[in-house]
Amino acid sequence: MRNFTCVHDIGNLKSALEKATYVKENPFADQQIGKNKTLLMIFFNSSLRTRLSTQKAGFNLGMNVIVLDINQGAWKLETERGVVMDGDKTEHILEAIPVMGSYCDIIGVRSFAQFKSKEDDYNEVILNQFIQYSGKPVISMEAATRHPLQSFADLITIEEYKKTPRPKVVLTWAPHPKPLPQAVANSFCEWMNATDYEFVITHPEGYELDEKFVGKARVEYDKEKAYKDADFIYAKNWSAYRDPNYGKVINMDKSWTVDARKMALTNNAYFMHCLPVRRNMIVTDEVIESPQSLVIPEAANRMVSAQTVLKEILKDNF
Amino acid sequence: MRNFTCVHDIGNLKSALEKATYVKENPFADQQIGKNKTLLMIFFNSSLRTRLSTQKAGFNLGMNVIVLDINQGAWKLETERGVVMDGDKTEHILEAIPVMGSYCDIIGVRSFAQFKSKEDDYNEVILNQFIQYSGKPVISMEAATRHPLQSFADLITIEEYKKTPRPKVVLTWAPHPKPLPQAVANSFCEWMNATDYEFVITHPEGYELDEKFVGKARVEYDKEKAYKDADFIYAKNWSAYRDPNYGKVINMDKSWTVDARKMALTNNAYFMHCLPVRRNMIVTDEVIESPQSLVIPEAANRMVSAQTVLKEILKDNF
């Protein structure tokens, strides 16, 4: 594995899960692999879980870790050729990125969808510039359209808790007051579609995701039908993808909040969410505090997914 | 020791001081204890001494250290159940804190009194949430009502410089233009009351501290009487504790500035202050630059107190 930006990078999922299990059981066993290797984590957007879990994963592997917070908007990079740079952009991406690459061995990048240009967002312009110009392996720490470290942790968690070989996993949209990217939802779809689970997506009309990510999943607009016999309910808000509403909140329908009434339709399903979660918008207190809630072990697995990915990249590139 | 939030956590003071002496003389002797252990330092308030000294203490013990700056107010956690989180609070404390706990082994928290609710401040609401929900040992890096790493460093310093077994130690209020928490003063009282020193508190009327912290100390409103024959003058400003003035500056009387005239009343006392100090408000240039000033070695002992505490917690919990 050279870069880690989507499910396809991790290769065979069964093998990846076995590697994750090993890492989880032996967190400090591979410190020679990361010795004298430096992980540079670049945050264009703020972070709690990704920042802490990835930094700890690097430490566990014996790496040095440098964290670089780039205040969104404060560090403006020019990307075009031919521009006379007499404005607020102080550096061109063709210089900035190779220089950062020269001071580290692996680069992690967090750069959310900006909702200014759907095309730029869905072409992953910033992430791809790092891949193209840094000269080093690049890890997505949540990009514009995917959050693969989260999805890998989600998969690990489902594997740990599933009671049947092919569980029914339901991704449900849930209301939120602010426009959020589709990255977590897209990415979860991509990873679920790579398994043999029964995978269902449910959301109000108008919140259809990019078909590239929906893939073979069943889209069920009737949420009660979707919840029926589910083994895992994975909740997430996202803003509209389809034009002309890209990046907009088109409704905040509270009937989509995950609650005990709908959970009662399931096969005693586990509840999952990537966090941070707004209680009583996305999910009721009752459900998130129930024994079926996996949000804390799911977050803890972020360290496992990050460490597994870093380890494989270290093994394959150095 | 599980958590370190007050003098009672450190156990027997004589034994604690012996441990501190060992740490000071052998700073790098215990790196196996901290190997593969991660200290997460969370700052809700800015910090210079605590940040640097605690980070260095962690390094000395072979720990990995992660620093997380949380801009005061920027990260608003919901604490109530049942609230529909559709406002500016993006995460509930019941999720945020266990997640942080899952990525580290020891958590340090700095969270000052906010002067919005005396009850919340004196109940140490934030610090106690970390203790209750993180699942990990918690160290106060200055909380609303106490600053125990400072007080322990103060005690170490007094023990190093005292010329008599039971020195007379005087805590004197001194003027300051802004309303400061009572934490350093409270905490110093608590630690001095745990010794067999002669301990006197002096301040203007209206600046009485919480009786829980004053304890058996003698309160002397006549500052000249207080200074008389003192071996250590420990200066600190604090805002009013008593209602209706909680958190307010009720005077800035410069006659309380520590100066050579009052120091002449003492038994050639040492001068102490936790820093940062405003010169010619808290203390004159003359006194703080005199050979009797201990402010620099006192600050240097912050590393010793932090390392001793971290070491004991590592020994007792892992």
Next chain:
Amino acid sequence: MRNFTCVHDIGNLKSALEKATYVKENPFADQQIGKNKTLLMIFFNSSLRTRLSTQKAGFNLGMNVIVLDINQGAWKLETERGVVMDGDKTEHILEAIPVMGSYCDIIGVRSFAQFKSKEDDYNEVILNQFIQYSGKPVISMEAATRHPLQSFADLITIEEYKKTPRPKVVLTWAPHPKPLPQAVANSFCEWMNATDYEFVITHPEGYELDEKFVGKARVEYDKEKAYKDADFIYAKNWSAYRDPNYGKVINMDKSWTVDARKMALTNNAYFMHCLPVRRNMIVTDEVIESPQSLVIPEAANRMVSAQTVLKEILKDNF
């Protein structure tokens, strides 16, 4: 070497270059030298290259590294004695600096010219306070009048690429929309004057540098003459040094932009710049993307210069 603030600190240049070559070829060979030593990097100004390269250099030597960002203006230190500190300055330099020194082994300081007082800038008031009061070796990570880690990296780069023992090196001013310090230019002059290269400075009238730094260099106002037969073109903007224009942009003459037409006058010269660089102000896309552009290897050598300096300071002081 105790401190590293200018070319004179590094001693014999030939020997320094040999040490740099060793470090570049054996980056991890000296980790015992830095074991249990802590580098404190203090940034009064923002930084990308210096921050990352110096941190990595410390890691390579086995050091612990603490980064302290001091928001410019947010941390105001009093420097005068006798002042009643009842305003916005919360700490005196006589306390703050020794305290920071007590928590580390080497201090790196970045503090740019402030253009408020030419005398203060050119007396390096802040850097010298750290040298005077910290009690620890101090490294300039760009001060008011010099940027010696950059200049050392520049020298290493020239030595790596030169095709003749005594290349012709030309420092050319180039336009920029904002007033920049003279530090990089001054420092480059100082280091070039310490070699036996042919060294020429070219700039528009009014941009004369301090004669102390110009030294024996030839100043050529006719840029075409300066470029003639050059082996290295080193571009940099600086604001005016001479009164009454100190710190001002007195013109932005685009005829000084480094372009292919002027580069054609040279001996197929290499192009150098310390970065960040504004394209089509300082240099055209064509020149900076040409095979003769050394900006990326030059930046990569920042790690080498920093590691060489840290290693020598560690060897000489501990």
